[in-house]
Amino acid sequence: xxxxxxxxxxxxxxxxxxxxxxxxxxxxxxxxxxxxxEWSREGGGGGWTRVLAEGEVIEKGxxxxxxxxxxxxxxxxxxxxIEAEEFFATGVSMIFHPRNPHCxxxxxxxxxxxxxxxxxxxxxxxxxxxxxxxxxxxxxxxHFHRVASEVCERHEVADYPAWKAHADRYFKNHHRGxxxxxxxxxxxxxxxxxxxFLAFQRDYGLQLMPSYIPLLEKHKDxxxxxxxxxxxxxxxxxxxxxxxxxxxxxxFGLQTGGRIESILVSLPARVRFDYxxxxxxxxxxxxxxxxxxxxxxxxx
Numbered sequence: 001x002x003x004x005x006x007x008x009x010x011x012x013x014x015x016x017x018x019x020x021x022x023x024x025x026x027x028x029x030x031x032x033x034x035x036x037x038e039w040s041r042e043g044g045g046g047g048w049t050r051v052l053a054e055g056e057v058i059e060k061g062x063x064x065x066x067x068x069x070x071x072x073x074x075x076x077x078x079x080x081x082i083e084a085e086e087f088f089a090t091g092v093s094m095i096f097h098p099r100n101p102h103c104x105x106x107x108x109x110x111x112x113x114x115x116x117x118x119x120x121x122x123x124x125x126x127x128x129x130x131x132x133x134x135x136x137x138x139x140x141x142x143h144f145h146r147v148a149s150e151v152c153e154r155h156e157v158a159d160y161p162a163w164k165a166h167a168d169r170y171f172k173n174h175h176r177g178x179x180x181x182x183x184x185x186x187x188x189x190x191x192x193x194x195x196x197f198l199a200f201q202r203d204y205g206l207q208l209m210p211s212y213i214p215l216l217e218k219h220k221d222x223x224x225x226x227x228x229x230x231x232x233x234x235x236x237x238x239x240x241x242x243x244x245x246x247x248x249x250x251x252f253g254l255q256t257g258g259r260i261e262s263i264l265v266s267l268p269a270r271v272r273f274d275y276x277x278x279x280x281x282x283x284x285x286x287x288x289x290x291x292x293x294x295x296x297x298x299x300x
Contacts, residue, residue: 006112006114006123006194006195006198007067007088007090007112007114009198010090010112010125010198010201011065011067011090011112013198013201013202013205014065014090014091014092014110014205015048015065015092017092017110017205017206017208018048018050018063018064018065018092020206020209021063021094021208021209022034022050022052022063024209024213025052025058025061025096025209025213026052028057028213028216028217028220029052029055029056029057029058030055030056030057031055031056032052032053032054032055032056032057032058032061033052033055034050034051034052034061034063035050035051035052035053036048036049036050037049037050037051037261039259039262041066041068041070041259043068043070043071044068044069044070045066045067045068045069045070045088046066046067046068047064047065047066047067047068047259047262048064048065048066049062049064049261049262049265050062050063050064051265053269054269055099056099057098057099057100057103057216057220058096058097058098058099059097059098059099059268059269059270060096060097060268060269061094061095061096061097062093062094062095062265062266063092063093063094064092064093064094064262064265065090065091065092066089066090066091066262067088067089067090068088068089068090069086069087069088069089070086070087071085071086072085072086072087072115073256073257086115086116086117087113087114087115088113088114088115089111089112089113089114090111090112091109091110091111091112091127092109092110092111092205093107093108093109093111093249093266094106094107094108094109094208095107095265095266096212097236097268097269098216098220100219100220100221100222100224101134101135101224101228101229101231101232102134102135102137102219102222102224102228103215103216103219103220103222104131104132104133104134104140104181104215105131105132105133105134105181105236105239105268106129106130106131106132106144106208106211106212107129107130107132107266108127108128108129108130108184108208109127109128109129109249110125110126110127110201110204110205111125111126111127112124112125112126112198113125113126122191123191123194124188124189124190124191124194125187125190125194125197125198125201126187126188126189126190127186127187127188127201127204128163128166128167128184128185128186128187129148129184129185129208129211130167130171130180130181130182130183130184130185130186131144131181131182131183131184131212132180132181132182132235132239133181133182133288134228134231134232134235134288135228135284135285135288136182136284136287136288136291137219138299140215140218141182141299142299142300143211143214143215144182144184144211144212144215144299145164145183145184145299145300146299146300147207147210147211148160148164148184148185148204148207148211149164149300150207151200151203151204151207152185152204154203155196155199155200155203156196157190157192157193157196157197157200158187158200158204159187160185163185163186163187164183164184164185165296166185166186166187166188167183167184167185167186168183168296170186171183171184171186171242172242172246173238173241173242173245173246174246175241175245176238176241177293178238178289178292178293179291179292179293179296180238180239180242180292181292182291182292182297182299183296183299230272230274231279231285233270233271233272234272234273234274234277236268236270236271236272237271237272237273239267239268239271240267240268240271243266243267249263250263250264250266
């Protein structure tokens, strides 16, 4: 397998991660099962979309893998500032929206891209993960960041402080002046030693569930009120706003004729947009907003 092209090994890694992550979450959920939808892309390639709906713990979750190739559309060349006529892109992306307001939402993706041939060939890795809690539990946030930091420390190609700062800048609803969540790591256009970066992505991907599942196990049975569920749905509205207004992958996919169902599978099943909704001062909901509207914090 080590003699296979990097694009094939990256795709195989993402499929392995998809299988292990969906298996782990099914075991946690108990009743929910991921259903796989295999699809083809006109022009080259396709993917495998796995979706869990109406689970006991996860109300909606998705783990998607794609491997697409072919003629580079004009928007792609302009977006990436490349002149190559052909491209290849593969990746795994995931999103989990739990039922319980005390359980956080988690999003992550890993990707590999290449274009051109010979001296004109360009290739890079990207990805990251971030956490969106509805009630702030600092111990949980520190655990999530600690796992990511420890993975990065094991690999010379990784840079947790820079990637944490990048995530803080990126995962933000700028029109509201508040972060989507408590950040994580975000990296893109990572070139250089691609073999070392593939090894890092494997380690990073294998640690995604250890960073997240303990938080679900800890809070999935916490009691919650109708008011707390309403808050969960309102905050999901902010998640939708980010994905449709600011998320570069979503906007680019919609602009370039990507597969709509796979692009929008990240959206939650239920959401509220209540007019002028603002929590009362001194409440746990207001405490979360104070963090999201303040300067990014060091969670180490």
